[in-house]
Amino acid sequence: MSLDPQIIQAVALLAQGDVVAIPTETVYGLGADATNELAVQKIFKAKGRPSFNPLIVHVLNRQWAEKIGSIPPQAYPLLDQYWPGPLTIVVPLLPQTTVAPSVAAGLQTIGIRVPKHPLFRKLLEQYGKPIAAPSANASNTLSCTTAEDVAKSLGSKVSLILDDTFPCEYGLESTIVDFSSPIPRILRHGAISQEALQLLKAPEGPLKAPGQMKRHYAPHLPLRLNVTVPHPGEAFLNFGSACPQETLNLSPEGNPEEAGRNLFHMLHTLDNPVRFSGIAVAPIPNKELGVAINDRLQRAATTEDTP
Ligand code: TXA
Ligand code: MG
Numbered sequence: 001m002s003l004d005p006q007i008i009q010a011v012a013l014l015a016q017g018d019v020v021a022i023p024t025e026t027v028y029g030l031g032a033d034a035t036n037e038l039a040v041q042k043i044f045k046a047k048g049r050p051s052f053n054p055l056i057v058h059v060l061n062r063q064w065a066e067k068i069g070s071i072p073p074q075a076y077p078l079l080d081q082y083w084p085g086p087l088t089i090v091v092p093l094l095p096q097t098t099v100a101p102s103v104a105a106g107l108q109t110i111g112i113r114v115p116k117h118p119l120f121r122k123l124l125e126q127y128g129k130p131i132a133a134p135s136a137n138a139s140n141t142l143s144c145t146t147a148e149d150v151a152k153s154l155g156s157k158v159s160l161i162l163d164d165t166f167p168c169e170y171g172l173e174s175t176i177v178d179f180s181s182p183i184p185r186i187l188r189h190g191a192i193s194q195e196a197l198q199l200l201k202a203p204e205g206p207l208k209a210p211g212q213m214k215r216h217y218a219p220h221l222p223l224r225l226n227v228t229v230p231h232p233g234e235a236f237l238n239f240g241s242a243c244p245q246e247t248l249n250l251s252p253e254g255n256p257e258e259a260g261r262n263l264f265h266m267l268h269t270l271d272n273p274v275r276f277s278g279i280a281v282a283p284i285p286n287k288e289l290g291v292a293i294n295d296r297l298q299r300a301a302t303t304e305d306t307p
Contacts, residue, residue: 004122006162011126013159019043021136021150021161022123025116025169026086026191027143027264028150029058029133030158031123037100040132044102046157049139054105055132056088056174057112060124065112068097068130075179078197084116086174086191103132109180117169119162135173136161140216142267142300145171149268171261172292189292191260196288216299217264219271222278223301225294233277235270242282250282256289263293267300 010020017039019032030046032039034057044051059065062079069091071079078087093099093110104110115121124131135143137153144150145168147161175190175197186194221235228243230236238246240254248266250259270279281297284290 003126004119006160007119007122007126010123010160010162014039014123014127014129014131017042018159019046019157021147021154021158022120022131022133023117023147023162023164023166023168024058024120024133026173027145027168027171028136028147028161028164029115029120029131030136030154031058031131031133033127034058034103034130034132035098035100037102040100040102043132043134046154047134047137047139049134051102052105053134054107054109054111055103055134057099057103057110058115058120058124058131058133059112060121061114064130065114068094068099069110069112070094072179074184075177078177079114082192083114084121085114086116086170086172088113088174088176088188088190090176090178090180090187092180099130099132109178111176113174118166123162140218142217142219142271143173143264143296144268145261145264146268149265152268167261169261170257171263171265172289172296175292189295191289191292193288194291214299215302217296218300219267219279221271221273221276223297224278224280225297225301226283227280228282230280231278234280235272235276235278237266237270237279237281239282239284247276250284256284256293259284260289260293263296 014033019042022029022031032043088111090109090111136150147164150161170191172191175192176188178185178187235247238249250262
């Protein structure tokens, strides 16, 4: 079996401590060898990410995960259902792990996920070591679901962007569930809805993964939400048939999964100060994946730069 030349190149770059942009089934990740401290630091530098914000470690399977974190028995039913896939678990970090210190950003816990995207899996198989990867975008700006958007967001800061022939099927980041204390909690709404997770409730009040600043996922243009009548000059991002006058439509049929898949790329496309004065977005029902979409939109629209 001959190997994809871009996988060979990615393996060589990872081995020499470089960062590589990798498509996942959620969004593009900016990956480095999770066991190489200097390589991990390059991720923080390329993104302009504060050092207190921990990274998710991507592994090929549960056996790899068990060498990094202490996974409690109550997590296994969810792993059976969602790994490989868009579920990140936060668990106590094992003291003997080979994962580099900056990955956990000084915490006693670690975020781990087993990605499903075939290219990422092939890379993990060939590289044979865990890969730390945040979303591949400049810190606090729009996440990316296409190679072109990664190139726009990070430019020359990344040596290789793996191609996106097989797309980011969900388009929204993974759902993060914290299993580090006895009662599991959702830390970030994401590609698996709270309804699908069934047994888990989100805590009251805003969710608090350490890096989830109030302002996050932000485009350059101002963003207005729950709009049915756009202002002159604004791009209008429609959902269903909220308004007949649209620039783009997240999902003409009003399907939240399709909207999730389209969200970041459409925002990247509309984020053009030469063409528009701002971006107005139609209301999106706040249930199922709509919760994760609205979380992204609210953070993108806020001007408060606080955790
Ligand atoms: O779908 C995804 O999760 C994508 C792909 C590339 O895997 N990754 C991603 O990473 O969204 P990032 O770094 O953009 O967001 C990860 C979030 C951050 O808010 C971070 O603070 C939180 O996960 N996180 C990571 N490790 C954590 C930990 N030990 N405890 C609590 N939150 C953690
Ligand atoms: Mg991110």
